[in-house]
Amino acid sequence: MKLKPYFLLPFLALPLCFSCDSKGEKQEEIPLESMRNEVTATKVTVAKAEKRSFDYLINASGKVEAAQQVKVFIERRGYLKALNLKEGQSIKAGTVMALLDNTDNIFRREKALVQLKNAQANYNSEMLGFSTIMEGDDIDKISELQEQLKASSGLLSAEIELKEAELELEKSTIKAPISGKVADLKLKPGSLVNAGDELCEILSTEELNLRVKVLESDIPFISLAQETEVYPVAAGTGSLSGRVSSINPKVDENGLVEVNIKLKKGEKLLPGMNARAVIRAPQNDNVVVPKQALVYRSGRPVVFTLNGKESKWNYVEVGKDNGREIEVLDGIKDGETVITSNNLQLAHQAPVQIVKEKE
Structure with a gap:
């Protein structure tokens, strides 16, 4: 039995109805402003x-150093007779720090003085034979004669011997070369020391520097006397101010340049401390x-x-x-x-x- 074509008409009409309804729904658009109002701000x-003006900040780390750090060395062999030092002690330039046994030096100096007196007597005796020249007006000739007589009489060598004896005697008294604080004391009283032995180090803590390394790309923004802020790592030291005092004109193998910053005195700041520097570089x-x-x-x-x-x-x-x-x-x-x-x-x-x- 065959179905007649008109039985299919209702079924064909159904998709058309659904299609019309869908198109009607799509035509109803929600206003954009309405959607925005629904979104939470x-x-x-x-x-x-x-x-x-913009401050470009250059950060760099380094160690605090004394402006002057001098190692004190023994200059002659002998026994350390007296030592008037202790670590951390403040000392002024020229103060006697230590004494070596100088008995032999005193004896050598006295011997040199005796030799000088004998040589002086010989010189004066020889001069008497040249009274005519000495009383003349030829200054150059008189000067030449005096030098010759000093050499022949032994006066010249006696004077040199005395100077050497006095220098050796001076070496037995060790004085502070600069003012500062004593650090790294290495010797004890009674020790037998040799020339070249290190006694201690003196740090001039009145003036401190921070030596840091910065990237070569930042060097154009750094200049002498530029203000810096310094933050020591040690707790309780606070922050300090400083100024750029020198810039090394050489770049190292890591592309870094050494910059030295002069610090204002800090009571709790010590040489060797780690610190961070912030260098301000104002821009256009x-x-x-x-x-x-x-x-x-x-x-x-x-x-x-x-x-x-x-x-x-x-x-x-x-x-x-x-x-x-x-x-x-x-x-x-x-x-x-x-x-x-x-x-x-x-x-x-x-x-x-x-x-x-x-x-």
Whole structure:
């Protein structure tokens, strides 16, 4: 039995009805403004972009050193008779630090004095035979004769012997070459010492330096007498101020340059302490924003600004970064309001609500 064609007509009509209903539904579009009103506004904090001087901060670490550090050495062999030192003691330049047994030196000096007197007597005796020349007017001839007689009479060698004896006697008394504090005391009284043995080191703590190394790329931003902030690692020392006193004109194998910073005196600061220096390098006036305003999208720097009650996506070109603020060379204008929080997942034209920092 065959079905007649008119029995299929109701079934064919059904898809057409459904199709008409679907098209009717698609034509009913929800207004964009209505959708935005339904989206919860993101709470954000904001700040002003300002065109002003920007401090580029150069951080470097190093060790505190005394402006003068002098090692004191023994200059002759002998027994260390007296030692008037202890570590940490303050001492002034010229103060007697130690004494070596000088009995033999005193004897040698007395012997040299006797030899000098005998030589002087011989010289005076020989001079009597040249009274005519000595009373003349030829100064050059008189001077030449005196030198010859000094040599022949032994006076010249006797004078040298006395000077040598006095120098050796002086070496038995060890004096402080500079003012400062005693460190690394190595010898004890009664010790037999030799020439070249180290006694101690004297540190001039009245003036301290911090020697640091900075990247060669940062050297153009550093100049002599530039202000610095110094933060010792040791607790309780506080922060200090200083000035750049010298810049080594050579770059080492690691691409670093040595910079010396003269410190203002700190009561608890000692040579050898570790410290961090922050060198401020003012830059030309540029637009500056807080560092929190900068985010990266697909590897490109972006700053969101406030456009009414919405966020605005801005690609920017950034300059220096000092840890707190960033230079914006292009993309943001002076006076624009930038978004500084909840901007990591923020989109363009997203509704935002300004709140205070603590909210």
